[in-house]
Amino acid sequence: MTxxxxxxxxxxxxxxxxxxxxxxxxIATDTRIEVQGDGYNSLRAALRAYEQEDPDISDTERVxxxxxxxxxxxxRSLDTxxxxxxxxxxxxxxxxxxxxxxxxxxxAFADGGAxxxxxxxxxxxxxEVPWRELGLLYxxxxxxxxxxxxxxxPPAVDDRMAEIPRLRALQEKLRLxxxxxxxxxxxxxxGNDLTAYMLPLGADVTSxxxxxxxxxxxxxxxxxxxxxxxxxxxNASRPHVLDPALEPYIPVPAYSSYPSNHAFQSYLIAEVFAxxxxxxxxxxxxxxxxxxxxENREWAGLHVASDTAAGRxxxxxxxxxxxxxxxxxxxxxxxxxxxxxxxR
Numbered sequence: 001m002t003x004x005x006x007x008x009x010x011x012x013x014x015x016x017x018x019x020x021x022x023x024x025x026x027i028a029t030d031t032r033i034e035v036q037g038d039g040y041n042s043l044r045a046a047l048r049a050y051e052q053e054d055p056d057i058s059d060t061e062r063v064x065x066x067x068x069x070x071x072x073x074x075x076r077s078l079d080t081x082x083x084x085x086x087x088x089x090x091x092x093x094x095x096x097x098x099x100x101x102x103x104x105x106x107x108a109f110a111d112g113g114a115x116x117x118x119x120x121x122x123x124x125x126x127x128e129v130p131w132r133e134l135g136l137l138y139x140x141x142x143x144x145x146x147x148x149x150x151x152x153x154p155p156a157v158d159d160r161m162a163e164i165p166r167l168r169a170l171q172e173k174l175r176l177x178x179x180x181x182x183x184x185x186x187x188x189x190x191g192n193d194l195t196a197y198m199l200p201l202g203a204d205v206t207s208x209x210x211x212x213x214x215x216x217x218x219x220x221x222x223x224x225x226x227x228x229x230x231x232x233x234x235n236a237s238r239p240h241v242l243d244p245a246l247e248p249y250i251p252v253p254a255y256s257s258y259p260s261n262h263a264f265q266s267y268l269i270a271e272v273f274a275x276x277x278x279x280x281x282x283x284x285x286x287x288x289x290x291x292x293x294x295e296n297r298e299w300a301g302l303h304v305a306s307d308t309a310a311g312r313x314x315x316x317x318x319x320x321x322x323x324x325x326x327x328x329x330x331x332x333x334x335x336x337x338x339x340x341x342x343x344r
Contacts, residue, residue, distance in 0.1 A: 124194040124210075127217045136325040137222050144321040147229050151314050154236040154258040155306050163304035164243045170299045174249060183249065186300045189262070189293050190250050192220050196293050197269050200285035201337075211336045215276075215329040216269050219322065223268045226318065227261035227311070234258045239304055248301035260303045263294035263311025271319040276330040277337050 141147060154160065173179060189196060194216050203212065236258035240246040270290040274283050294311060297303045323330065 124198065124213045124217075127214055127221075130218045130221050133218050133222060133325060133329075134225075137225070137321075140321060140325055144324075146226055146318060146321050149314065149317045151230060151259065151310060151317065154234050154310070157237075157242070160236070160239075160304055160306065161242055163306060164239060164246070167239055167246060167298060167301055167304065168243075171247065171249075171301055174299050182296065182299060185292075186249055186296050189296055190300075192262075192265065196289045197266070197286060200289050201273075201280065201282045211329065211332045212273075215272070215326060215333050218326065218329065219269050219272055220265050222322070222325075223265040223315075223318075224261060227259060227264045227314070228255060230259055230310075230314065231256045231261070236307070239301055246301050250300050250302070252302055257303060258307050259310030259314050260294060260297055260307040261311065262297045263290075263303070263308040264314045265311075266290035266293040267312045267315035268318055268322065271315050272322045272326065272330070273333075275319060275323045276333045280337060 137146070174183060185196075194213055197216055198213065201212065203210070232255070235256045238252055238257045240248055240252060267287075267290045270283070270287045273280070273286060280286075294308045298305060298308060
């Protein structure tokens with residue numbers, strides 16, 4: 001595009017960038033954000049030409065000018081009605097997603113190509129020790145008997161040994177090149193990353209103000225404590241102890257095997273969110289994601305299937321307890337997805 005004599009400085013480049021970005025597609029996955037389209041290479045070439053024409057302008061200024069045009073693209077892409085309730089996603093989520101993508105694209109255009117969003121999973125907020133909720137949990141112990149729930153003991157050792165051949169088969173499959181994605185997921189999920197639970201709900205990137213992520217972190221905290229009570233009670237051996245030939249893919253935690261805490265925490269997140277926002281269309285996907293996280297611990301050689309099943313049963317048993325002690329968080333989570341002041 002050629003500027004006319006009457007065009008103000010920069011108008012031609014502005015128009016060129018706008019046309020290219022209008023035709024481009026924003027591709028977001030669990031680990032990458034990328035702009036694709038026929039005009040992407042032209043955009044890169046235009047940026048290089050712009051740098052050559054204006055050598056005195058700093059990189060930051062130059063890329064900022066370009067990314068301003070990306071902002072308009074993001075606004076059009078993100079400001080869409082949500083799939084539930086006819087409303088829009090909460091403003092804090094929208095603004096945070098806009099800001100995070102803006103920064104990632106800024107770096108991508110400056111450095112060239114797609115950019116990693118975070119090392120491992122996406123960057124979710126972390127919380128301090130949830131002392132208030134811990135206090136509520138222990139106050140509810142005698143009322144809900146959460147340390148004495150009717151969770152059946154693990155199968156006999158011979159029955160658990162009968163589950164080992166399946167783990168051996170999974171161990172062999174995990175080594176195959178086509179399962180590199182699963183190996184990476186196992187590594188990420190070992191640290192209780194929230195990505196697997198947030199993506200099914202439509203939250204690609206979040207912020208410290210995301211009440212859903214805060215509630216999920218709280219559930220992980222409290223669930224871990226409850227799970228350890230039952231692990232100590234049953235003291236079931238880990239699969240690699242039953243069969244020393246097994247080679248767990250990641251380090252094995254020091255505590256015992258039954259029930260699986262990852263299965264318990266994952267399904268507990270799904271159970272509590274289903275009680276908080278039963279209207280959400282992503283619930284089936286959230287429960288599937290919980291099952292995938294739980295099963296990945298079997299692929300990693302850390303649990304047999306009966307450990308996983310017990311974790312899911314314990315999550316169901318704890319649903320009413322968590323609905324009570326997290327009622328304040330549940331209220332703000334509903335407001336986050338359904339609009340301010342949403343009630344049940």
